[in-house]
Amino acid sequence: MTAHSIVDLQTPALLVDAEALEYNLVTMAAARPGAQLRPHVKAHKCTTLARRQAAHGHHTFTCATIREVEGMVAAGLADDLLLANEVLDARRLGALEARVTVAVDSAHTIAAAAAGGVREVVIDVNVGLPRCGCAPEDAGRLADLARATGLSVRGVMGYEGHAVGLDDRATRERLCEESMQRLLAAHAQVGGALISAGATGTYDCNRWATEIQAGSYALMDTAYAKLALPFRRALSVLATVISVSAGHAVADCGLKALGMDHGNPSIDDATVWFCSDEHITFAAAAAVRVGDRIRVWPGHIDPTVAYHERMHVVSGERVVDVWPVDLRGW
Amino acid sequence: MTAHSIVDLQTPALLVDAEALEYNLVTMAAARPGAQLRPHVKAHKCTTLARRQAAHGHHTFTCATIREVEGMVAAGLADDLLLANEVLDARRLGALEARVTVAVDSAHTIAAAAAGGVREVVIDVNVGLPRCGCAPEDAGRLADLARATGLSVRGVMGYEGHAVGLDDRATRERLCEESMQRLLAAHAQVGGALISAGATGTYDCNRWATEIQAGSYALMDTAYAKLALPFRRALSVLATVISVSAGHAVADCGLKALGMDHGNPSIDDATVWFCSDEHITFAAAAAVRVGDRIRVWPGHIDPTVAYHERMHVVSGERVVDVWPVDLRGW
Numbered sequence: 001m002t003a004h005s006i007v008d009l010q011t012p013a014l015l016v017d018a019e020a021l022e023y024n025l026v027t028m029a030a031a032r033p034g035a036q037l038r039p040h041v042k043a044h045k046c047t048t049l050a051r052r053q054a055a056h057g058h059h060t061f062t063c064a065t066i067r068e069v070e071g072m073v074a075a076g077l078a079d080d081l082l083l084a085n086e087v088l089d090a091r092r093l094g095a096l097e098a099r100v101t102v103a104v105d106s107a108h109t110i111a112a113a114a115a116g117g118v119r120e121v122v123i124d125v126n127v128g129l130p131r132c133g134c135a136p137e138d139a140g141r142l143a144d145l146a147r148a149t150g151l152s153v154r155g156v157m158g159y160e161g162h163a164v165g166l167d168d169r170a171t172r173e174r175l176c177e178e179s180m181q182r183l184l185a186a187h188a189q190v191g192g193a194l195i196s197a198g199a200t201g202t203y204d205c206n207r208w209a210t211e212i213q214a215g216s217y218a219l220m221d222t223a224y225a226k227l228a229l230p231f232r233r234a235l236s237v238l239a240t241v242i243s244v245s246a247g248h249a250v251a252d253c254g255l256k257a258l259g260m261d262h263g264n265p266s267i268d269d270a271t272v273w274f275c276s277d278e279h280i281t282f283a284a285a286a287a288v289r290v291g292d293r294i295r296v297w298p299g300h301i302d303p304t305v306a307y308h309e310r311m312h313v314v315s316g317e318r319v320v321d322v323w324p325v326d327l328r329g330w
Numbered sequence: 331m332t333a334h335s336i337v338d339l340q341t342p343a344l345l346v347d348a349e350a351l352e353y354n355l356v357t358m359a360a361a362r363p364g365a366q367l368r369p370h371v372k373a374h375k376c377t378t379l380a381r382r383q384a385a386h387g388h389h390t391f392t393c394a395t396i397r398e399v400e401g402m403v404a405a406g407l408a409d410d411l412l413l414a415n416e417v418l419d420a421r422r423l424g425a426l427e428a429r430v431t432v433a434v435d436s437a438h439t440i441a442a443a444a445a446g447g448v449r450e451v452v453i454d455v456n457v458g459l460p461r462c463g464c465a466p467e468d469a470g471r472l473a474d475l476a477r478a479t480g481l482s483v484r485g486v487m488g489y490e491g492h493a494v495g496l497d498d499r500a501t502r503e504r505l506c507e508e509s510m511q512r513l514l515a516a517h518a519q520v521g522g523a524l525i526s527a528g529a530t531g532t533y534d535c536n537r538w539a540t541e542i543q544a545g546s547y548a549l550m551d552t553a554y555a556k557l558a559l560p561f562r563r564a565l566s567v568l569a570t571v572i573s574v575s576a577g578h579a580v581a582d583c584g585l586k587a588l589g590m591d592h593g594n595p596s597i598d599d600a601t602v603w604f605c606s607d608e609h610i611t612f613a614a615a616a617a618v619r620v621g622d623r624i625r626v627w628p629g630h631i632d633p634t635v636a637y638h639e640r641m642h643v644v645s646g647e648r649v650v651d652v653w654p655v656d657l658r659g660w
Contacts, residue, residue: 330342
């Protein structure tokens with residue numbers, strides 16, 4: 001499978017810059033060592049990359065789907081897995097020989113966790129983002145209910161997702177603090193060792209959480225890149241220019257190779273016009289020739305990775321490894 | 331694998347409404363029987379669905395990727411496959427025991443087809459959409475070059491993609507006609523039996539093409555649904571409501587289950603607020619309860635299907651079949 005040079009790769013192909021990834025892992029491990037970071041595998045869906053995060057000292061992980069939890073267990077990265085999401089059928093989780101904790105935010109999800117054979121939960125608290133999570137004032141009642149159901153309550157989690165992507169650092173910090181005050185109020189009612197929160201965007205300003213669920217820092221993307229965080233863009237999609245016309249060129253990287261919810265991807269020294277299923281049409285500042293290889297920078301890493309079967313780890317133009325994206329699906 | 335009811339499905343799950351699909355296949359086969367339609371498999375990436383199209387009389391198919399061509403050959407649907415896209419490395423195509431035709435629009439792609447062992451090509455002509463395709467006036471020269479290289483030139487193709495999605499039928503028809511005049515001018519220089527063009531949006535007004543490369547008609551989506559075409563929405567994503575708060579609810583269908591380039595999906599009788607990796611946050615007109623199953627209508631079918639491993643064919647609430655989405659990747 002391993003090609004010696006990116007020139008030999010079938011395109012589109014996911015590329016991970018080995019040096020940028022390593023830089024990001026080192027930087028985060030220094031800022032949030034060990035269990036102060038619970039890396040979120042949804043951002044890369046790759047157990048080989050998770051193993052690199054473990055090598056940097058992080059042995060607790062966050063997952064977004066049951067498949068991700070199962071894959072991490074199969075890979076032996078199962079010291080302490082948190083499914084930071086609600087599920088109504090927890091039987092696949094309960095069947096795993098591993099420490100699996102699941103988020104709950106209602107009587108229904110508490111009942112589902114217990115019925116599925118899960119033993120540990122965290123109370124998911126809405127800290128400002130309109131998504132999952134109970135109201136802070138309901139957290140104590142739900143923790144009591146969970147304990148009465150026989151579950152062990154490890155603490156609380158709350159995702160300040162309305163804050164993490166804001167360019168202005170002062171606003172980001174203020175909203176993060178307000179969110180964490182809500183989470184601490186809930187935690188005072190719930191108890192437990194865990195106050196789990198955050199993301200790449202607040203890893204360095206959230207000083208209330210005991211652990212940060214950051215995922216994007218490893219590979220980064222153009223949206224987070226605007227925040228002046230000390231992480232480097234490590235993921236691109238290699239494409240081949242397949243057609244050149246007067247005024248525009250086309251490469252073979254389209255909607256099925258790119259997460260598009262943050263808008264068009266970018267190409268260095270070029271303007272992207274639009275993407276089709278298997279094409280990207282762009283105008284480049286310099287001359288482009290059919291057969292040229294270009295790098296496309298996705299707007300959003302997570303849904304980009306989920307389209308690809310594997311990522312090619314590169315050092316410059318050299319392919320040094322191929323990692324399966326083995327946590328896809330549900 | 332087959333669940334008896336959609337209630338038993340793990341979510342998110344791709345659902346295909348059996349009656350709507352059959353209605354669409356019957357309707358198109360009546361309008362464009364046999365080889366007048368070359369169904370585009372990129373829209374569904376499913377050889378089982380392609381076999382249903384063949385059962386309705388269509389034995390020629392369009393593909394967008396080499397993997398799609400390989401998968402169709404493996405499924406025995408290989409009478410006449412057109413890769414309607416340019417490739418710079420055609421060796422995997424040349425290795426197939428099947429009739430495979432590839433699009434070319436430059437000396438480079440002609441050389442690649444010949445070097446890869448492909449025997450037949452069509453000249454891809456730019457008919458107005460800024461994507462692949464040579465200028466109409468270059469088509470004859472490229473056909474001569476292809477023939478001099480030993481390739482058989484079957485005709486021309488040109489995709490009027492700037493016209494196919496326009497709501498106003500008169501404008502759509504006018505742009506389609508202008509595009510096809512360009513394609514006919516190229517064809518006059520190129521010769522060959524094939525004048526291949528079009529899409530679901532112009533299947534009934536493009537009277538110049540010998541065959542239409544329509545794909546979306548089988549499953550449809552909300553963007554094409556605005557065009558008042560006689561096809562029904564057959565594809566949705568089943569999701570489970572996992573959290574309900576004052577004013578909003580959340581279901582487990584997010585960015586990794588939905589093509590997002592056309593914007594947010596829709597939910598009947600609800601307003602979609604936003605999607606996260608594994609969540610959709612929405613406000614429903616009627617009361618929603620945790621555990622409810624809802625159907626999410628994707629904005630764009632093609633990149634939605636590409637995220638899923640299988641589609642569940644349903645008749646009402648009953649799952650009648652499970653089809654692998656076996657043409658994913660490259």
